Amino acid sequence: MNTQLIVVIVILLVIVIAFYVVSTIMRKKNQERLEELEDRREALLDLPVEDEIDEVKKMHLVGQSQNTFREWNQKWTDISKSSIGDLETQIYEIENENDLFRFMKAKHSLDTAEAQMGYMEGEVDSIREGLRSLRESEERNSLAVQEALDVYEDLKTRLNEEKASYGAAAPEMEKHLVNIEIEFTQFVTLNTTGDPVEARKVLNQAEEDTFELKNKMDRIPPLVLELTDTFPSQVEELEKGHQQLLEQKYIFAEKDIEARLFHIKGQIEDSKKSLEQTDLDMVEEVNRNIDEEVNFIYDIFEREIDSHKYVKANTAQVMNYIEHAKKNNRQLLIELDHTSQSYTLNHNELGRARGYQTEIDTLERNYKLMLPKLEEKQMVYSQAREFYEDSYKVLDDIESEQLQILSDVKELRKGEKEAQKKVDDFEFKLRNIKRYVEKQRLPGLPADYLEFFFVASDRVEELAGELNKIRINMDEIEKLSKFSSDDIEILQEKTDELIDSAALAEQMMQYANRYRHNNPMIAQAIDHSLQLFTKEYRYKDALDEIGSSLNKVEPGAFERIEKFYFSHRELA
Structure with a gap:
């Protein structure tokens, strides 16, 4: 019994200790969350929202901007006066529950309070962002209005101080300034009496009219200067110059100079009327035409001078x-x-x-x-x-x-001298070729070779004959000279081929004699080659005949003899 009692007591002690430890931990955790929630509430109250609202309020917003501001202001009022007070009450109740060991209820209440706190923080961020956007937008609008007012004042000052620069357009400019002033006054009145929509319309129109007037007043002085000074001075100068040139007996191909000058004067007057009505596009177009006409006449005078x-x-x-x-x-x-x-x-x-x-x-x-x-x-x-x-x-x-x-x-x-030198050269080459062929002591010459030799010789004689005429034709001489040069070049090639073929054929036949008595094919080839060589003067055919037969008996002999011949040709 004593043992059982001790066990029960120990169990109860453990339960009590465990409950105490858990309670202490939960209470401490809830307390930490409460303190953090309180810090967030105080931080929210410390935000300068009231100052930001007062700053925007001083801007005297109108229209939709004013409506938007009222919405943000009301939201802040609801949060600062109601929601934060409700949150403070919740925090007080949670503290009591925590002190009374009602930890689970306190935790649930904390969850609700933190969610409410997060919602309020998000709302305050939205309010501040909305106020900032309103402030910046209104500042931009104020700058635009101020800029328009500054432009208006500048235009008014310019017109008062430089009225002459606007010429006939000055009265119309004054009317525009009066109308703009009325529009700004009307804007102030409507804005003050609480008609923001109409006030904005009037302000937009005033700004548009102001900048339109600025554009016109920027364009007018140069146009006035042209119409009142530049063009009249130029016309006067042209009239005087024209008269002086006529007195100096200048004559102009253009017979309408006086009429052109008269027309320019009329254009100047027309442009002044358009200026008076502030039809600046028309004034600029007419002034361009005047400038072109004036420059045209200046160019005429300059051209003639x-x-x-x-x-x-x-x-x-x-x-x-x-x-x-x-x-x-x-x-x-x-x-x-x-x-x-x-x-x-x-x-x-x-x-x-x-x-x-x-x-x-x-x-x-x-x-x-x-x-x-x-x-x-x-x-x-x-x-x-x-x-x-x-x-x-x-x-x-x-x-x-x-x-x-x-x-x-x-x-x-x-060309005649050069052609004569060529004739001498051609004749010299022909003599050399003839002596070279005769030196070979060939049994005869092929008919085609002789024919070409005589053609080349006749051509050179014809060229010499043309040069010996009393009246020579150099075109014909140049043509004959070209033909003669080509003929002699070909003749030299034919001569070399003829002599080489004859010499090689003789050497081949001499070499082939060693096979003559024991090779009937070689004997027959030698006989046929001799016939071609001595009777028909076909030296190339004779070489081909004996060369091909010799190669059959002794392969490579033809090429070896040919190579030896050409390497020792100059000694022949």
């Missing part, structure tokens, strides 16, 4: 160039006449030279017709300049072609 200087400086030069070309052409014709007695002129040189003379005579005639008009100042200087420039070009081309013809004529004499 420059042309006058050019004509004055080049009148004598053109005549000198014409005389120079005439002299050169006379010399060219004399040279061609002299040359044509000795050479055939194949490229119409005389006809071309006579054509140059016709061109030169035409230029001289036109020059002499024009000169009195220039002296009496009855001609447009730019037209005279054009004639001079064209004359220079024609004379330059003529001189270039004259020089080319002279160069070609000199080449005829040079």
Whole structure:
């Protein structure tokens, strides 16, 4: 019994101790969560939300911005006045439950309180973000309004201080400024009386009108300057310049200069009327046209003044160039006449030279017709300049072609000398070939070889005959010279082939004699080769006949003898 009692007591003690330990741990854990929850509540209350609300409130928001602000403000009021108070009550109740060892209920209440705390923190973050967005948006709007007001004030000051710069458009600009001022005043009134929607519409219109007016006022002064100063000054200068040039006996191809100047004056007046109505697109278009017309007339005057200087400086030069070309052409014709007695002129040189003379005579005639008009100042200087420039070009081309013809004529004499040297060279080569063939003491020569030799010789004789004519044709001589050169080159190749074939055939037959008595095929080949060699003069065929037969008896003999021959050929 004592033992059982002790066991029961020990078990009870363990249970009590375990309960105490668990209770202590749970109570401590709940207490830590309570303290953390309290810290979060205090941190939420410490946020400067009230200050941020007051800051936005001072901006005097209107319209949708004001409605949005009221929503955020109401949410903060609900949280700060109601939700946080409810949370504080919950925290107090949880502390009591924890102290009374009602740990599970305290834990459940803590879960609920923490969830509520998280929700409030999220809401406060949204409120602060919304307030920040409102503040930044309103600041941007305020800057835009202030910018428009600054622009308006600047435009007003500019118009007052620089009224002359706006010319006939100034009254219309003043009307626009008055209208914009009325719009800004109306905006302030509507905003103050609580009609934010209409106030925003009026403000938007005021801003749009302000920047539109700025655009116009930026564009107007340069246009006014053109219409009141630049163009009138230019027209006056052009009128005076035109009169002075006429007094100096200038003549213009354009007969409507006065009419153009009168038209420009009318355009200036039309542009001023458009400016008065602030139709700036029309003013800019007309001013561009005026500027183009003015520059066109300036270009005419500048062209004629420059042309006058050019004509004055080049009148004598053109005549000198014409005389120079005439002299050169006379010399060219004399040279061609002299040359044509000795050479055939194949490229119409005389006809071309006579054509140059016709061109030169035409230029001289036109020059002499024009000169009195220039002296009496009855001609447009730019037209005279054009004639001079064209004359220079024609004379330059003529001189270039004259020089080319002279160069070609000199080449005829040079070509004749070269052709004569070639004839001597061809004849020398033919004699050498003939002596070389005779030296070989061949039984005879093939008919085709002799025929080609005589063709080459006849061609050289024909070339020599052409060169000995009283009037030679260098085109024909060059052609014959080319043919002769080709013929002799081919003849030399044929001669070498003929002599080599004959010499090799003899050597092959001599070498083959060692097989003659004991090889009927070789004996027959030697006899046939001798027939081809001594009777028919077909040395190449004789070589092929004996060479192929010898190779059958002694393979490689043909190539060995041929190689030995060509390596010692110069000694032969």
